[in-house]
Amino acid sequence: MAGTGGGAASSQSGGGGGAPPPKILLAKPGLVTSGKFIRGGGAADDESASLRSRLPSIGSLSLLSDSWDVHADRFLPFLTDNTDFTVVGVIGPPGVGKSTIMNELYGFDGTSPGMLPPFAVESEETRAMARHCTVGIEPRISAERIILLDAQPVFSPSVLAEMIRPDGSSTISVLSGESLSAELAHELMGIQLGVFLASICHIILVVSEGVHDINMWRLMLTVDLLKHGIPDPSSPILSLSQTSSLGSEKDNKDKIQEAGEEYMAATVFVHTKLRDQDLTPCNIVQAKTALNKYFSSSSFLATKCQDSGKHNHFSSASPNNESNNPNLTPLNLFLIPFKSKDDYPRGQSESYVSMLWKLRDQVLSMSSPSFARTVSERDWLKNSAKIWELVKNSSIIAEYSRTLQNSGMFRR
Numbered sequence: 001m002a003g004t005g006g007g008a009a010s011s012q013s014g015g016g017g018g019a020p021p022p023k024i025l026l027a028k029p030g031l032v033t034s035g036k037f038i039r040g041g042g043a044a045d046d047e048s049a050s051l052r053s054r055l056p057s058i059g060s061l062s063l064l065s066d067s068w069d070v071h072a073d074r075f076l077p078f079l080t081d082n083t084d085f086t087v088v089g090v091i092g093p094p095g096v097g098k099s100t101i102m103n104e105l106y107g108f109d110g111t112s113p114g115m116l117p118p119f120a121v122e123s124e125e126t127r128a129m130a131r132h133c134t135v136g137i138e139p140r141i142s143a144e145r146i147i148l149l150d151a152q153p154v155f156s157p158s159v160l161a162e163m164i165r166p167d168g169s170s171t172i173s174v175l176s177g178e179s180l181s182a183e184l185a186h187e188l189m190g191i192q193l194g195v196f197l198a199s200i201c202h203i204i205l206v207v208s209e210g211v212h213d214i215n216m217w218r219l220m221l222t223v224d225l226l227k228h229g230i231p232d233p234s235s236p237i238l239s240l241s242q243t244s245s246l247g248s249e250k251d252n253k254d255k256i257q258e259a260g261e262e263y264m265a266a267t268v269f270v271h272t273k274l275r276d277q278d279l280t281p282c283n284i285v286q287a288k289t290a291l292n293k294y295f296s297s298s299s300f301l302a303t304k305c306q307d308s309g310k311h312n313h314f315s316s317a318s319p320n321n322e323s324n325n326p327n328l329t330p331l332n333l334f335l336i337p338f339k340s341k342d343d344y345p346r347g348q349s350e351s352y353v354s355m356l357w358k359l360r361d362q363v364l365s366m367s368s369p370s371f372a373r374t375v376s377e378r379d380w381l382k383n384s385a386k387i388w389e390l391v392k393n394s395s396i397i398a399e400y401s402r403t404l405q406n407s408g409m410f411r412r
Contacts, residue, residue, distance in 0.1 A: 064136030092207030154190035172323035194223035266368035
């Protein structure tokens with residue numbers, strides 16, 4: 001499920017030479033200093049100050065700038081010409097545990113003294129101020145060459161508050177060349193993030209809170225509706241030097257369809273903070289059945305994995321036979337219980353920590369679609385930047401925006 005269709009953590013080779021890979025990107029820049037746990041000052045403080053002055057500013061590694069453009073130069077030095085890698089993205093509303101799940105996929109050990117997590121998690125202060133931790137798309141890469149993409153929350157009041165002007169217009173141009181209200185731009189942000197991650201990732205985690213919140217299901221159904229003519233990062237139509245010279249959207253879509261390259265990342269739906277009654281076998285089966293029926297006509301209910309011919313299915317529940325079509329794979333659903341203080345297993349459900357471990361194991365071992373052609377980590381990033389421009393310039397998303405605007409749901 002990498003550029004060559006290999007396993008998630010099967011190889012760490014550089015692919016193109018004997019040079020060691022760059023230092024693994026771990027903690028958020030600007031937050032970790034060598035002097036944090038040194039007492040007494042002196043030379044250690046001077047060394048720490050010197051290190052701080054060399055570190056990039058907080059958030060500068062985000063793949064998306066404040067103006068909603070890709071700036072990948074900061075992350076590029078951490079990538080290699082290796083072609084055996086896996087890209088895992090996450091999307092969801094604030095406070096559902098996205099960053100916690102990504103830290104688990106990274107393999108971060110929170111018990112290690114002096115180590116901050118790769119992705120910042122919600123603190124009591126952040127929660128009290130109703131702020132969000134992640135801005136844009138923050139990337140990290142593990143020693144197993146797993147590229148993790150943590151996206152800013154969708155449906156986030158704090159994101160909307162930061163982008164709204166006094167007159168109600170948006171400070172961010174989410175569609176190239178169009179001025180929109182902040183509420184509509186905020187709505188389109190989530191759709192663009194979903195289309196982008198579904199185009200450049202091997203696996204995308206869609207996280208919701210509880211079993212009854214289906215807002216993320218609606219969002220991903222919209223993503224499936226609007227994600228057309230967007231290739232994967234290995235597509236030859238991205239090899240041109242400038243995105244503007246790729247040709248018309250219709251021509252690009254025709255080329256993609258002729259080559260059979262319409263691409264969709266493997267999707268894992270994760271529901272967190274579940275209560276004991278939500279985790280009974282009967283309710284789990286009902287949740288799985290509802291998910292498969294909701295996406296029955298979508299691209300997410302995908303055919304069997306082309307690489308191995310094996311089903312791509314896993315779940316925190318026992319498999320069942322919701323689908324009567326043998327060529328379709330049931331959607332991936334994972335249920336995580338509410339985190340209790342003692343974190344002991346309760347009733348028939350496992351503990352919060354053990355379910356996070358199980359989610360990590362199953363995500364990193366699952367089969368997923370491969371990109372159409374072999375691509376290196378560096379080329380993946382460069383082509384992903386071009387895909388983002390295609391998303392921002394998508395006539396389909398622009399038409400959807402005009403439909404929403406004409407509906408009267410959003411101010412002009």
